[in-house]
Amino acid sequence: MTDITADPGGAAAPLGPLGPQMTVAVAATAARVGQTRWRLLLRRPTFLIGAVILVFWVFCALFGHQIAPDNPLAQNLLSANTPPAGAHWFGTDPLGRDVLSRVLVGARNILIITPLATILGTILGTALGLVMGYFGGAVDLVAGRLVEAVLALPAVIIAFLFIVALGPSVLTLIIVIGFIFTPLIARTVRAAVLTERNLDYLSSARLLGENPVRIMFGEILPNVMPAILVEFTVRLGYAIFTVASLSFLGFGVQPPTPDWGADIAANYSGLLAGYWWQTLFAALAIASLVTAVNLITDSIEQVLSA
Amino acid sequence: MILTLWILSLIVFFAGQILPGDPGRAILGPFASKNSVQILDTQLGVNRPLLTRYLSWIGGLLHGNFGTSYSYRTSVEPFIHAALINSIKLALLAFVIVVPLGILGGVISALSAGRAQDRIISVAGLSLATVPELVTSIVLIVVFGVELKVLPVTASAGAGAGDLSQFRHLILPAIPLVLVLFGYIARMARAGTIEVLNSDYTRTAVLKGLPRRTMIRRHVLRNSLLPTITVIATQTGYLIGGLVVVETIFNYQGIGNLIYKAAEAKDFPMLEAGVLTIGVVYVLATLAADLLLIALNPRLRTGGSGD
Numbered sequence: 001m002t003d004i005t006a007d008p009g010g011a012a013a014p015l016g017p018l019g020p021q022m023t024v025a026v027a028a029t030a031a032r033v034g035q036t037r038w039r040l041l042l043r044r045p046t047f048l049i050g051a052v053i054l055v056f057w058v059f060c061a062l063f064g065h066q067i068a069p070d071n072p073l074a075q076n077l078l079s080a081n082t083p084p085a086g087a088h089w090f091g092t093d094p095l096g097r098d099v100l101s102r103v104l105v106g107a108r109n110i111l112i113i114t115p116l117a118t119i120l121g122t123i124l125g126t127a128l129g130l131v132m133g134y135f136g137g138a139v140d141l142v143a144g145r146l147v148e149a150v151l152a153l154p155a156v157i158i159a160f161l162f163i164v165a166l167g168p169s170v171l172t173l174i175i176v177i178g179f180i181f182t183p184l185i186a187r188t189v190r191a192a193v194l195t196e197r198n199l200d201y202l203s204s205a206r207l208l209g210e211n212p213v214r215i216m217f218g219e220i221l222p223n224v225m226p227a228i229l230v231e232f233t234v235r236l237g238y239a240i241f242t243v244a245s246l247s248f249l250g251f252g253v254q255p256p257t258p259d260w261g262a263d264i265a266a267n268y269s270g271l272l273a274g275y276w277w278q279t280l281f282a283a284l285a286i287a288s289l290v291t292a293v294n295l296i297t298d299s300i301e302q303v304l305s306a
Numbered sequence: 307m308i309l310t311l312w313i314l315s316l317i318v319f320f321a322g323q324i325l326p327g328d329p330g331r332a333i334l335g336p337f338a339s340k341n342s343v344q345i346l347d348t349q350l351g352v353n354r355p356l357l358t359r360y361l362s363w364i365g366g367l368l369h370g371n372f373g374t375s376y377s378y379r380t381s382v383e384p385f386i387h388a389a390l391i392n393s394i395k396l397a398l399l400a401f402v403i404v405v406p407l408g409i410l411g412g413v414i415s416a417l418s419a420g421r422a423q424d425r426i427i428s429v430a431g432l433s434l435a436t437v438p439e440l441v442t443s444i445v446l447i448v449v450f451g452v453e454l455k456v457l458p459v460t461a462s463a464g465a466g467a468g469d470l471s472q473f474r475h476l477i478l479p480a481i482p483l484v485l486v487l488f489g490y491i492a493r494m495a496r497a498g499t500i501e502v503l504n505s506d507y508t509r510t511a512v513l514k515g516l517p518r519r520t521m522i523r524r525h526v527l528r529n530s531l532l533p534t535i536t537v538i539a540t541q542t543g544y545l546i547g548g549l550v551v552v553e554t555i556f557n558y559q560g561i562g563n564l565i566y567k568a569a570e571a572k573d574f575p576m577l578e579a580g581v582l583t584i585g586v587v588y589v590l591a592t593l594a595a596d597l598l599l600i601a602l603n604p605r606l607r608t609g610g611s612g613d
Contacts, residue, residue, distance in 0.1 A: 046429070145309050145310055145313055146313055148310045148313075149310050149311075149313035149314040149317060149585075150317070151540075151543075152310060152314055152543055152584075152585045152588040152589060153314070153543060153581065153584060153585060153588070154543055154544045154562075154584070156550055156551070157550070157562070157565060157581060157584065158317075160550075160565075160566070160569050161318065161321045161569070161577070161581060162321055164569045164570075164572065164577075165321055237436040238436060240436070240438075241436050241437075241438045244438045244440055244441075245438050245439075245440055245550070245551050248438075248440050248551055248554075249550060249551065249554065249566060250570075261440065264440060264444060268444065268447075268555060271444070271447050271448060271451070271452055272451075272452070274452060276448045276452060279444050279448075280444060280445070280448055283440065283441040283444040283445060284441070286437070286438060286440070286441050287437050287441045290433065290436050290437050290438070290441075291433050291437070293436075294429070294432050294433045294436060295429070295433075297432075298428075298429055298432065
């Protein structure tokens, strides 16, 4: 998949053991570089488009129930399967529920699960990657084999192996996806750590007898942060992919709660009868969310490598 | 490689063991007597200690015995076999379409690096790679199956259908896979091509006045495609087993669908055998890619003509 190398000249200048004044000065420079990058990011149209779409869905996730024209759970069998028209912009589903309301409210679960799962995976993966890259040797070898074994299987397959065992729930999804992402993120962080490992500031930290935990989290971590940030946004896109697929397969949020994947699963057989609006809008919602995250990812990558 | 497979077998086996409830009860249903459940559990051997079960499962696998399905009460082997063949058919079709397309995209994007063409191919490729097949499948069905009515929307042509008809049925399910893989392959081909374009021997070729077309064909393509082989191999696991969603939507009896149904029915021997099969296919594909790289890269081999 995507291998991102750390940027060597990077934003976060090394916070070496050079005395407090020096550290403060370096930190100030780092902050200034951070500001410039932020401004560069805001000037990119792709970033802005992505951000607007993402903010829209976050808004729906938070206030979906308030802005939805109808109650997404209210059934009305008399107006079942009506095509998009004045009363129901996106039409109704086989139970007569308003599709637009279900799409708006359906943003909630995916936007709760995916960031939390990605954050969990990033924290665990970063820790594992730091340890693998810093210690190397036997630790790296054993962990490396484990990572390979997990990579041999498609994420969706591992996910439902564990979800079947643990039972589907929001928490299970977060934990399982977080754990699946751990080795993937660890691999990227490890690669980034390896490029840092032999640099002078680390040798001097080692010679000063700093303990490994402080070196890893205090010295290396700030320097591999750009790589981790990019990896986080890339994984966020994959998390959406995985969660949508799992809820389509019935391993996610359970009906009647509105959910894009689950709603597609419930209605895709209606496609052949011509009821395209029941699935197409949820599908496009997933697509727009994924695209938004990708536009943001791409912009961040461009700005960091500039 | 063996180590990877062994760890994989451990993961698969122990994931299966944390399942709450006992298989005998799951098979016989809630109304069966306690006694018959116990007898069945003994027959299935699920009440033996964990280590014994693992050893007998692994021992069986090494002898080509994949286990007995809880649902069908027969060997899982024929089911896995049939599903694997179906999956390979679909995967092959997707590969045949996506590999040339991805390479073409990657090379075009490398040759126009930094310009609009390059950005469009890169961003579109990356976006398509993360749009779930779920979404693309639905859109494809709506457009080609329902509105235009040009292609069948189920993947199986049914028994007795000719090869051509079966092929037509596989086109629509293959497209979502093509869209997912295009970005990866294009990205690798782009990176490989850019590396070669910046190399000394390319500069020499330009300086000695080789026409651009000849240079691209003779020097750039040949060398830039090596990394692409690796990415193709790493996507095999996905193509063989990750198609649960596509196979479900298009109602195709591939191995992803088999695993999904086994998971729903809590048919653990089937599930374990299926997942492990995907792992083996992946490991074999990676090995094949390594061998192919050695065969294609003169620096990695000894003897043979260099052309």
